[in-house]
Amino acid sequence: MSSCFCSKSEETGKQGAVPEDQLVISDDSTHPANLICELCKVFYNNGWVTGTGGGISIREGSKIFIAPSGVQKERMVPDNMFVMDLESENYLRTPQILKPSACTPLFLSAYKMRDAGACIHTHSQAAVMVTLLYDKVFEISSIEQIKAIPKVTEKGNLMYSDKLVIPIIENTEREENLTDSLQQAIKEYPGATAVLVRRHGIYVWGETVWKAKVYNEAIDYLLELAVKMHHLGIPTVKQN
Ligand SMILES: CSC[C@@H](O)[C@@H](O)C(=O)COP(=O)(O)O
Numbered sequence: 001m002s003s004c005f006c007s008k009s010e011e012t013g014k015q016g017a018v019p020e021d022q023l024v025i026s027d028d029s030t031h032p033a034n035l036i037c038e039l040c041k042v043f044y045n046n047g048w049v050t051g052t053g054g055g056i057s058i059r060e061g062s063k064i065f066i067a068p069s070g071v072q073k074e075r076m077v078p079d080n081m082f083v084m085d086l087e088s089e090n091y092l093r094t095p096q097i098l099k100p101s102a103c104t105p106l107f108l109s110a111y112k113m114r115d116a117g118a119c120i121h122t123h124s125q126a127a128v129m130v131t132l133l134y135d136k137v138f139e140i141s142s143i144e145q146i147k148a149i150p151k152v153t154e155k156g157n158l159m160y161s162d163k164l165v166i167p168i169i170e171n172t173e174r175e176e177n178l179t180d181s182l183q184q185a186i187k188e189y190p191g192a193t194a195v196l197v198r199r200h201g202i203y204v205w206g207e208t209v210w211k212a213k214v215y216n217e218a219i220d221y222l223l224e225l226a227v228k229m230h231h232l233g234i235p236t237v238k239q240n
């Protein structure tokens with residue numbers, strides 16, 4: 001598949017010629033570089049990463065895989081991926097002509113502070129809408145889908161009648177300037193597996209890429225539902 005942007009090896013047609021390319025070129029469909037491309041197409045089709053916004057990063061051991069910045073996320077190929085060593089934050093692979101995602105410091109926060117295995121960022125309209133309806137936190141309770149969300153501070157998931165709380169931070173002109181407030185929210189809300197960004201979107205992470213995917217889907221479902229409930233004047237936190 002050809003992309004509308006290319007890295008050095010694509011330009012020269014020498015894909016796989018450089019040793020670093022072995023970090024991203026694999027026949028294994030579950031390789032992080034392949035998964036990032038596959039999942040971004042799924043997210044694009046859900047309207048979560050359109051117009052170059054949003055993305056996903058995946059960690060495999062000490063290596064983190066990061067998509068390029070400012071590209072159509074649904075058209076990426078594995079050769080476009082950056083690879084970073086998590087501890088040193090040195091790039092092990094840098095595709096030429098491309099810049100790493102501006103979300104990288106935010107993804108790093110989820111890896112370092114929460115030992116995440118993947119972090120998803122979307123510009124979901126439901127996520128943006130709830131940040132216009134709620135002040136400091138988004139809250140919802142007594143909806144079956146809540147049972148897909150982890151408690152985080154202890155083993156297991158939330159119960160049906162538990163309250164899901166997601167902190168909301170203020171947007172900044174540049175993505176990387178969100179880092180301090182995202183880290184603050186992670187500290188203040190140890191039970192959160194996501195942070196909403198006002199008028200922007202959401203960051204969701206999980207222990208593995210599959211958990212992050214499920215949490216993102218379940219949370220987005222709840223955010224969309226909450227917007228509809230609000231429209232009808234139904235409180236999202238059920239009073240007994
Ligand atoms: C539509 S531009 C959006 C970006 O500023 C940013 O918010 C974003 O989500 C994606 O950043 P990127 O650097 O392309 O990975």
Ligand SMILES: [Zn+2]
Nearest residue numbers: 053054121201
């Ligand atoms: Zn964004």
